[in-house]
Amino acid sequence: MTLLRLTVKKKSSEAGKGALNNKISTELFKLLEANGIPTHFVKMLDDNHMLHTKVDVILIEVIVRNIATGSLSRNLGIEDGTVLPFTLVEFDYKNDALGDPKLNDQHCLILELVEYQDELDKLRRMARQINDILKPYFAQKGLNLVDFKLEFGKDNNGNIILIDEISPDNCRFWDIESGEKMDKDRFRQGLGGLTVAYEQVLNRILGK
Ligand code: C5P
Numbered sequence: 001m002t003l004l005r006l007t008v009k010k011k012s013s014e015a016g017k018g019a020l021n022n023k024i025s026t027e028l029f030k031l032l033e034a035n036g037i038p039t040h041f042v043k044m045l046d047d048n049h050m051l052h053t054k055v056d057v058i059l060i061e062v063i064v065r066n067i068a069t070g071s072l073s074r075n076l077g078i079e080d081g082t083v084l085p086f087t088l089v090e091f092d093y094k095n096d097a098l099g100d101p102k103l104n105d106q107h108c109l110i111l112e113l114v115e116y117q118d119e120l121d122k123l124r125r126m127a128r129q130i131n132d133i134l135k136p137y138f139a140q141k142g143l144n145l146v147d148f149k150l151e152f153g154k155d156n157n158g159n160i161i162l163i164d165e166i167s168p169d170n171c172r173f174w175d176i177e178s179g180e181k182m183d184k185d186r187f188r189q190g191l192g193g194l195t196v197a198y199e200q201v202l203n204r205i206l207g208k
Contacts, residue, residue: 002054003042019047020198021167027205028166035133039162055153055163059113061092061100062127065147066135069172087131089124122160123152138173141204143182146172168198
């Protein structure tokens with residue numbers, strides 16, 4: 001098994017955010033592994049580094065949505081905050097130069113992002129399983145899991161496994177009581193208090 005060291009991204013670099021994301025990701029990967037989801041996670045090395053298995057990255061960002069907001073509301077005019085009648089799973093092309101456009105299954109196959117339709121079905125199935133684990137988990141902690149982005153890769157044996165990180169940088173969390181945003185939207189929307197919100201998410205995960 002080839003192992004790699006991942007530096008957890010610090011995109012909207014507030015001091016300490018990378019370490020918070022690393023700790024949050026570690027807890028969530030452990031939770032998912034314990035519930036039967038294969039991931040690239042091996043162990044947390046230090047504050048900003050995680051050891052993970054080497055994979056071939058699938059260039060599809062899998063977006064899972066329980067509540068309409070963000071680009072879904074902007075693109076389709078669904079009122080912000082609308083609880084969706086069922087969990088929506090979307091595919092975006094992981095391609096910064098093209099601005100991560102939406103993909104349908106035929107696009108994925110034409111672009112050879114995967115080999116077979118079965119693999120797209122598997123990505124959707126795994127995304128829903130992950131949502132079925134994370135949504136009630138966060139609800140218990142007083143957080144609505146609004147939407148999130150997942151990435152997947154293929155390991156040495158060709159198995160599809162969850163990769164990247166799961167943190168408030170790629171999930172939206174709204175406090176169930178106050179509706180307060182506890183994720184990267186605080187940065188995107190200039191609300192301030194980003195690190196404090198990430199700390200609160202970690203503390204709730206740790207039951208503090
Ligand atoms: O912006 P949009 O509403 O499409 O985002 C949906 C979800 O996917 C959000 O939780 C956002 O943080 C995440 N996302 C991401 N990276 C991207 C696009 C979206 O983490 N490149």
